[in-house]
Amino acid sequence: MNHTAWADINLTALTHNLATVRSLAPHSRVVAMIKADAYGHGLTAIAKALAGKADKLGVARFQEAVALRDRGINSPLLLMGTLLNHETLQWCANNNVAITLHEGNQLPLLLTSQLDHPLEVWLKADTGMNRLGLSADEFTQALSSLQKDSRFRLKALTHFSSADESSSPITQQQIKRFATLTSLAPDMERSLANSAGIIAWPESHADWVRPGIMLYGDNPTTAIETDLKAVMSLRARVIAIKDIRAGDSV
Structure with a gap:
């Protein structure tokens, strides 16, 4: 006996989950996160399925953005990570790829870049995640210089550390800190909510939401039910193999 296993990807479930995001955050635009090979679901297939349905697609690495453009996917992209240089900044500006400024030492690079087209820059404020992001002083300096x-x-974003807890005081503090920082530019579009924020913190929806794991059917909260459908299912099949005698060709 031989066992064969594979993963089925249900694109109907994917678009259903995106519709669920829009029903939960009806006044926000959507950056659909497809980083890490679309959470293991296949970068190209997921990007094609979401093209024209999500407002932007979010990736983590510059190479992911290049791969999508090389494969003919023209959706607006947001590059969340990767330290860039003058050449890659020029490429992003030319290819409708927004970038994220998440370290203060990136600011001089931006200010000295030679760009043929405008570049969309999302200023990422560290309001409590303590992973990547500008400090309050760095955020203020970057905003003042780039404005x-x-x-x-310019747009602004932050990332929640504990939004899966629907009554987390940390999340409440992060929302307040971000409001204070972005009050310096009240017309600037903002984004706070990841998947957990979309589900558990409606006051965080703002101009943009950034669903990740919930697009693929997983609810990161523990106490709030949602109508999400699994995009990936694992299948297995048992194959019978006849006995092969010694000397038979195979």
Whole structure:
């Protein structure tokens, strides 16, 4: 006997989950996160399924953005990670790829870049995640410097550390800190909510939400039910193999 296993990817479930995101955050635009090979579901297939349905697609690495453009996917992209250089910044500006400024030492690179087209820059504030993000002083400095430069289109984001807890005081503090920082530019579009924020913290929805794991059917909260459907299912099949005598060709 031989066993064969494979993963089925249900794109109907994927678009259903995106519709669930929109029903929970009806006044927000959506950055659909497809980083890490779309959470193991297949970068290209998921990107094609979400193209034209999500407002942006979010990736973590520059190479993911290049791969999508090489495969003919023209959806607006948001690059969440990767330290860039002058060449890659120029490529992003030319290919409708927004970038994230999450370290203060990236600011001089941006200000000295030579760009043929405007570049969308999302300023990532560290409001309590303590992983990546600008400190309050770095955020204020970056905002002040980049606001004066017509090459840049600014947005702001932060990332929750404990949004899966629906009454977390940490999340409440993060929302307040982010509101204080972004009050310096009240017309700037903002994004706070990851999957857990979308489900558990409606006050965090703002202009943009960034669903990740919930797009693929997983609810990161413990106490709030949602109508999400699993996108991946594992299948197995048992294959009977006839006895092979010694000397038979195979």
